[in-house]
Amino acid sequence: MLVTDADVPFPVIRALKILQYPIATFDEIGAPVRPDKALMEHVLRYSRVLITRDMGIPSQAYVAQYPDQGLSIALLRWKTSTPKDFQEMAQMILRDGDKWENRASQTPSIISVSRNGSRYRSWSDVPEGISDTRGAVC
16 A cells, blocks of 8 residues: 555545555544654555655655655655646556555665656665755755
8 A cells, every 4th residue: 555645636546546546645544743753653554655746845754764764755746736747646656656665665765756757766875965954855
């Protein structure tokens, strides 16, 4: 099962659920809102991959805690929110979701997802210079 945060558009989640794809939201798994560490530990009980939308600078936990615990992040990198974008996001999750889970079980990664496909970068390959002063991945 994959887990999504609140940044993943509802039409994407709804489409996947109609197709009976194994996906759950934070609310559905009863994830706490804060602190980040508690959220991460709760998500890991259900999945090794958290799907989010690239909305800018994510929480420091993405860099500071998630890799150590084995959580991968799939960043949906669509900048617009049209019905076509939602359809493409759902198609990418359907096409590559199993691959993300397999990769995450071997190497916790940042997975950059766009209409062109999925690109993997292990957490250990993220250069220190890519984060800002708060430690967030840019």
